[in-house]
Amino acid sequence: MANKTWFVTGTSTGFGHSLAAYLAQQTGVNVVATARHTDQLGYLDQYDHGQILKQTLDVTKKDEINDAVKAATDKFGGIDVLVNNAGLGYFGTFEESDRQSVQYMFDVNIWGLVDMTRAVLPTMRRQKAGTIVNFSSIGGLYSFPTLSFYHGTKYAVEGISESLAKEVKDLGIKVMIIEPSGFRTDWAGRSSKKALPQIDDYKPFTDFIEENAKGAHHEAGDPDKAAQIIFDQVANHAAELPLRLPLGQFSSDTAIKKYEHDLKAFKRLAAISASADQK
Numbered sequence: 001m002a003n004k005t006w007f008v009t010g011t012s013t014g015f016g017h018s019l020a021a022y023l024a025q026q027t028g029v030n031v032v033a034t035a036r037h038t039d040q041l042g043y044l045d046q047y048d049h050g051q052i053l054k055q056t057l058d059v060t061k062k063d064e065i066n067d068a069v070k071a072a073t074d075k076f077g078g079i080d081v082l083v084n085n086a087g088l089g090y091f092g093t094f095e096e097s098d099r100q101s102v103q104y105m106f107d108v109n110i111w112g113l114v115d116m117t118r119a120v121l122p123t124m125r126r127q128k129a130g131t132i133v134n135f136s137s138i139g140g141l142y143s144f145p146t147l148s149f150y151h152g153t154k155y156a157v158e159g160i161s162e163s164l165a166k167e168v169k170d171l172g173i174k175v176m177i178i179e180p181s182g183f184r185t186d187w188a189g190r191s192s193k194k195a196l197p198q199i200d201d202y203k204p205f206t207d208f209i210e211e212n213a214k215g216a217h218h219e220a221g222d223p224d225k226a227a228q229i230i231f232d233q234v235a236n237h238a239a240e241l242p243l244r245l246p247l248g249q250f251s252s253d254t255a256i257k258k259y260e261h262d263l264k265a266f267k268r269l270a271a272i273s274a275s276a277d278q279k
């Protein structure tokens with residue numbers, strides 16, 4: 001059987017690093033490991049027997065996206081799995097958040113994922129097969145204070161992915177959304193800017209952000225275990241691939257609590273809602 005080619009964004013650290021390293025050790029798998037700085041991908045060298053392509057890729061740069069997709073298809077003949085992993089965070093209250101930083105986060109978390117997916121879809125449509133794995137977050141389903149704009153990016157990933165899944169289902173292409181809770185990556189530290197405190201009324205949230213930052217790299221989630229689960233779902237459970245894959249106890253607990261709560265509220269309001277339709 002032909003090798004399956006996985007294309008992963010943001011493989012310098014965190015989930016992307018764990019996934020690229022895990023994929024590089026599997027038989028029958030080609031890995032396109034992309035990063036803004038490929039000199040950070042030396043960890044892959046020990047596994048390389050011609051099945052690894054390291055490629056420079058900033059997901060906000062369309063020319064780099066096109067070059068990376070071309071390099072991948074030239075070397076391996078196609079792309080079977082696209083993992084849109086690259087992403088950033090931003091902590092700050094809604095009022096204190098800095099527009100430029102937030103806008104950049106939207107460029108990476110949403111437009112990077114969108115442009116990347118659009119660049120790969122023609123190949124997957126030609127193949128009549130493919131899997132798109134989009135990193136959202138439990139923060140794409142449930143909101144916490146000080147993360148309003150991060151939630152905005154991840155709720156967008158949810159809506160875009162869910163709609164796309166329906167459009168490409170009959171073309172042989174599947175979409176899976178990853179919903180991690182806290183994992184030991186660089187996300188809460190260097191990958192999440194923090195808003196400058198400006199308004200005294202929000203002081204408790206400034207303290208909350210500082211406290212939270214101290215927890216970086218001590219989260220419950222293990223990105224190496226996440227990599228194994230993601231691979232197993234795509235490689236071995238393709239027929240029943242979930243649209244949403246929760247990762248971490250807090251993720252599934254929170255999602256279940258949220259959906260149960262919302263279900264009750266929607267049921268209570270169903271008759272009122274229906275009464276708004278024209279007779």
Ligand SMILES: NC(=O)c1ccc[n+]([C@@H]2O[C@H](COP(=O)([O-])OP(=O)(O)OC[C@H]3O[C@@H](n4cnc5c(N)ncnc54)[C@H](OP(=O)(O)O)[C@@H]3O)[C@@H](O)[C@H]2O)c1
Nearest residue numbers: 010012013014015058059086087137182183185186187191
């Ligand atoms: N860790 C968690 O608790 C958690 C929870 C839920 C969801 N997530 C999501 O998981 C995904 C991966 O993050 P992580 O937790 O693994 O954090 P991470 O260790 O900080 O990794 C983030 C990766 O994204 C890359 N990146 C940032 N901007 C980029 C750009 N413009 N172009 C290409 N790559 C870029 C980074 O590359 P550089 O090294 O060049 O900066 C890095 O490789 C993100 O989408 C994040 O939102 C994380």
